[in-house]
Amino acid sequence: MLIMRQTFDETTDPSFGPRHVPLIRKAMAEQGLDALVIPHEDEHQNEYLPAANDRLAWATGFTGSAGAAVIFRDKAAVFVDGRYTLQVRDQVDEKLFEIRDLVDGGVPAYLEAVAAPGQAIGYDPRLHSPDALGHLRAAATKAGAELKPVAVNPLDAAWGAQRPPQPAAPVVPHPLEYAGEESASKRLRIGKAVAARGADVAVLTSPASIAWLFNIRGGDVIRSPLPLAQAILEKDGAARLFLDPRKVTPDLPAWLGNQVRLETPDDLDAALADLAGRKVLVDPAQSPAWFFEALEKAGAVVGRAEDPCILPRACKNPTEIEGARRAHARDGAALTRFLHWLAVEGETSPPDELEVVARLEAFREQTGALKDLSFDTIAGAGPNGAIVHYHPSTRLNRRTEKGSLLLLDSGAQYLDGTTDVTRTVAIGTPSPEMAQRFTLVLKGNLALARVRFPAGATGSALDVLARSALWAHGLDFDHGTGHGVGSYLGVHEGPHRISKAPNSVALRPGMIVSNEPGYYKEGAYGIRIENLQVVTEAAAIPGGERPMLGFETLTLAPIDRRLIDLDLLTAEERAQLDAYHARVLDIVGPQVPADVRAWMNEACAPL
């Protein structure tokens, strides 16, 4: 087997809690703390964490992408959301940890219920946003306990020499042919937005915002090319960028130019102190509480507002959109080669999940352009496909079987764009029920792909389009319909999303968003169809009176025709899918070997 980017070994086990919690309790006692709150988030509020910052996993064994723990001297609890209720029982020692819901009540309700009057509950102000902290503080106050910031995190003290080193991956220029706008132009634009909000400077702590603003990329966080850093942006576009000197590559200073001062993380305290008397914009949802405390102590006038890079970053420019098209054409060819391999291989000797992941990664590797996966591939065979956040591992690995489905959700990081695609494939002959469910999911995907909508419409408003065919049959799925995607950045990116949850962010031209309805039958199979699509100004409609927006589908790979129940599709839907398949054949076909193209002629034929 190839040397792979994705690994299948589990990085934690249920012994983590019993081995590490006593060490943490000892360090707590030394600081006079009765409890410690451990969020999943790190200093940069990242979704994916460097191993050195995955405190929750080290303390508990739980490796989900969201969660928290609270450790008291005599009890402890882990908090996870609905996606992780199965996984957490697998990874965490339930004798040590009570398992509670992260969303319904969450940590605050727990603190309110179990903290005793007078107790000191420690928290690390570098890990919590003020928004999150407010809820914790209110709960502690109600219980008569005190929330106490720590100077040194007792968990870090306990972790000690076992803790992996902080990452220091090189930070490199992200060339204009991919970024599409000079950093100087972005900084001027964002500086003006800072001024428009009545501030002099903005403090930026989000690695994705910093990568976008300075046109740089790093490698400190797995699966996304993020540089861990902080920055201070003046309203005239000048900036100070705080970066570990080990990460600075030779070309970087010249690339940043003389309006950007490169400094070290050790300079940050003094730089914040320099902001005394100035109006400073910080995002209370993104930046840790520590920044607010440091700025207020320094005598800065703190204005709380959304990170000013978030919305501009989400609206891709023409160069980024052109890059996304190229990335998706390339990625679609790799995925199509895999689907062809599976069609041939699957008929003779069905592969297991690990082979599926390895083979798909190999096809992506062969493009010569792969920088990383955009997340660990989800290959769910049969019942594993029904576990929404399943990741294959050596222990859980399952072979595909005739008459079952394989759910395959994967993506790649290329310099010109980030991809994320899900296909559900029949192994052998699917049951009529599988085809009915698949077709209902497909109807939702098609409805959300073809919709036209006026400016101002949000993802919450469009969500129902992806669900109503399922609803009509008494079915639904329990995850969001779509998330924003970065441009050679995070595969999950705000501020927009498509979901049942209310969201007030209007969809704007250039935003990339996934369209991924699904259906999951526990213990049997899972279905999801996911394409990325970019918001466009829709072509003028004859007789139309108002400008409308629409979507261009970026993802290009065949959708399994064997899973479609033609009786359930309208003529409009058939034509829409036929047109999509024709486009796939047209763009991907010339990129693949003749045997694959021959297979595509069948796979992409009109219904």
Add this chain to the structure above:
Amino acid sequence: MLIMRQTFDETTDPSFGPRHVPLIRKAMAEQGLDALVIPHEDEHQNEYLPAANDRLAWATGFTGSAGAAVIFRDKAAVFVDGRYTLQVRDQVDEKLFEIRDLVDGGVPAYLEAVAAPGQAIGYDPRLHSPDALGHLRAAATKAGAELKPVAVNPLDAAWGAQRPPQPAAPVVPHPLEYAGEESASKRLRIGKAVAARGADVAVLTSPASIAWLFNIRGGDVIRSPLPLAQAILEKDGAARLFLDPRKVTPDLPAWLGNQVRLETPDDLDAALADLAGRKVLVDPAQSPAWFFEALEKAGAVVGRAEDPCILPRACKNPTEIEGARRAHARDGAALTRFLHWLAVEGETSPPDELEVVARLEAFREQTGALKDLSFDTIAGAGPNGAIVHYHPSTRLNRRTEKGSLLLLDSGAQYLDGTTDVTRTVAIGTPSPEMAQRFTLVLKGNLALARVRFPAGATGSALDVLARSALWAHGLDFDHGTGHGVGSYLGVHEGPHRISKAPNSVALRPGMIVSNEPGYYKEGAYGIRIENLQVVTEAAAIPGGERPMLGFETLTLAPIDRRLIDLDLLTAEERAQLDAYHARVLDIVGPQVPADVRAWMNEACAPL
């Protein structure tokens, strides 16, 4: 012509401002005020006002259902929303009043911009909710001015003897055969909800909540059977009801029972003072600021929470739903008789809008059950149909013409239910464009009628279903898609609604909501199709896994087949409309004379 409930004379004219503002300014000066804020809302935060409380109309001439004015000594402004931008220029003297947007900035932005430091800006604390007042206060503070409560409203002082008397319509029992639940049971239920929110009592100031809770109806407000009153509800279900003694009918005290103490409005101050030291729940969106001030002065512990009657009132019980079905069958027969009359009359001598309104009212009157209209009928002929909040008047009256459309939005109050229905009818032969637009609106109406959805879905989530057919053609409409409707109460009732605006209230079984997409071509014609529908638990779906909710359409009246472009309908939509028409024929047919029934056979025939 019959003696009608609806009148066509305008009640104000642009001379109101020049005649009344000087009187108001004099009274302001006597109280040392530099300005006075005049909201549309009255002491009860009603949508429709008794004439005695329509202060905004008296001061300015503007009679819309939402708005405000601010009168300074040397300037004045009227604030209206997008619905009323045409009407306000018709009704208000623009030499005296600047016209400004109520929503974009509104009164607060105006105060912030024009108030001078040190100025005293008067407001009547009986007319503003704390929520609204907070914005005014922040704006005045920014301008360095002071917001000053008045003991006597200078406008009321200026109005003096010209002011109509306060209404004192009799308050009568609303029998159990219509209400479906004893007041004692409701009071116990709501009392428990008050206790669950940690309070001892609730202060209720919404006439609709009071009418519902005590199973009483009044007539103080035109078009809705509301008694103006206040109440204090104990958590054990006992209550004090403050009602003008002139309104108390002989049977009322016995109907209310001995758990309800009848008192006069003069007793209210002392009753609030009685609440010293108790935990009192008041709704800051519903109750005037005066109540909060009085309670806080009395030493009560004020808890701010939604009026606890609002959600239970919205979820109609089986008796109310059965009543709504009866009311709609009766009302549908009256409307169908009108539509038949129009089809006959319209072909020979097309009527004008006033005749349309009178004739429709007469058919409703002939049911023998009509208590009131539920709002003044909107009959918009040709271009008048494109004015969303048009009301016909002697001055604006327009005759229907061949080749045009008539938009007819009307409703009635019956003891067993409140109706609200819009039909758009072709006079002569409609143009292909009219038919195309009508059919797109119809597709939206049908989609929203047939949807199945899981518990938790809000009206905001479903809104797109009513619009996407229009959007696909570059069209849209600029009003909400649906509003809640009371049971022999207000025709506009919260907390649910269907609209683009985010709304977090999930639709629940028993909620009645309108489904009224439209299309408006300025200067040409307007289209709207409106049915009321009630949320139901959908019948079990074969193969379905989750319980779903759905809608039962209550409104029963033919939809004009001559306006349908069959090529634009799917087979499913045709079947849906055919089934609806069959139901109309089945239920309404037996109630109408033979000639009408014969016409219905055509009007309701399958497409």
